[in-house]
Amino acid sequence: MQEGKFNVLLDAFWGSSGKGKTSAWLADRHSVTHVSSSNFPNAGHSVVFEDGWKFVAKAIPTAAALKRAKGTGMRCFVSPGSGFSPDQLLKEWLECGRPSLYVHDRASLVTEEHARREREGADSTKHIASTMQGSGAALSDKVLRKPDVQLVGSNRSWLDVVRQRLVTSGNAEAARELMDKIQIVPAHEFRSLTHGTIEAGSTWLHEGSQGYALSIDHGSHYPECTSRNCTIQAAMDHMAVPPSLVGDVYLNLRTHPIRVGNVVEDGVTTGRSGGFYPDCREMTWEEVAAESGMPGSEAAVLAERERTTVTKRIRRVCSFSFEGLKDAVRVNGATKLVLNFVQYVDWKDSGLKGGPEAFRRLSGKSREFIDRIEEAANLQVALVGTGAAHDEMIWR
DSSP states (O other): OOTTSEEEEEESSSSOSSHHHHHHHHHHHTTOOEEEEOOOTTOOEEEEOTTSOEEEESSSOGGGGHHHHHOOOOEEEEOTTOEEOHHHHHHHHHHTTOOEEEEETTSEEOOHHHHHHHHSSTTOOGGGTOOOSSHHHHHHHHHHTOTTOOBTTTOTHHHHHHHHHHHHTTOHHHHHHHHHHEEEEOHHHHHHHHHHHHHTTOOEEEEOOSOGGGOTTTSSSSSSSOSSOOSHHHHHHHHTOOGGGEEEEEEEEESSOEEOOOEEETTEEEEOOOOOOTTOOEEOHHHHHHHHTOOHHHHHHHHHHTBOTTTOOBOEEEOOOHHHHHHHHHHHTOOEEEEEOGGGTOGGGTTOOBSHHHHHTSOHHHHHHHHHHHHHHTSOEEEEEOSSBTTOEEEO
């Protein structure tokens, strides 16, 4: 990771590649205390620490969890490309040990009415198996500049509401701290704070949401995509960062890319999440388990573990796309690769952790798979994830 630069973590495919785990690991490993994200409720990033605590981020950067897990003084930035419900933001802030949050005043407030519009009626996105969490509806309100648009800065009463909720629940200490720790920052101040921090030499990590292949303009399929672009260019735009400040671009991969599950109601498929790249083969989770040599006890619960944190639908899965990888590397100017779920290639490598010596202990099957990725991308796989836990990572 480049010191004193704006480093970015992106997903190469359709999401759910373990970006939350990678983000927290990178921030922990490189002592990064300035982190940002552009999350909406249609994505959930997870990290599981050694003591078993699992944190799911839908509103704030996943690395905020290091405040509670490691005692790190995190400064977390929520970009104008973000959207959240106040209750979710409050929940995550409390769970993470109340880190410092700087929220851009043009981030969106996502309401139950936004979600309802996506579930039913003329604005429904069910036909493309959307998460239907209200993200697209909230974005469209912002783009249309509706008189009643719900933005962080235009409706500041939300902060008073969540503060009063803390008081009512008997958490007066957190209520007092909230006024100091959660700041609504105007656009020009947000830019000055970001640029000034990086230019002063602080290392920054921005956690992208969803996946490049889901991008509305540049992704693999339309309309089975998300409501925005998920690229390095989008990350720079959200944080108003010029090219001169950009450091490493980490491209997060999973050995078997996924798409969100189709919508099935009463045995009838009413929403399809879209296709895969032409060089992919759609698989079953039973096939993935068999090919990896996964023990029967693990194979029996694999599909259930691949139920998404947002929709609660079981993910669809496919073989790796080398053509998709090449496209994602080229468009996003990737400098480093992260490969998660290597245990799905060979279960013998499950839980392996450590540095170069651990990498040399990877099975021949996993090493061959990594070699093919590096040859296609012309980049090194710098990190290898071997399980869900925070420390189940190999670095080179």
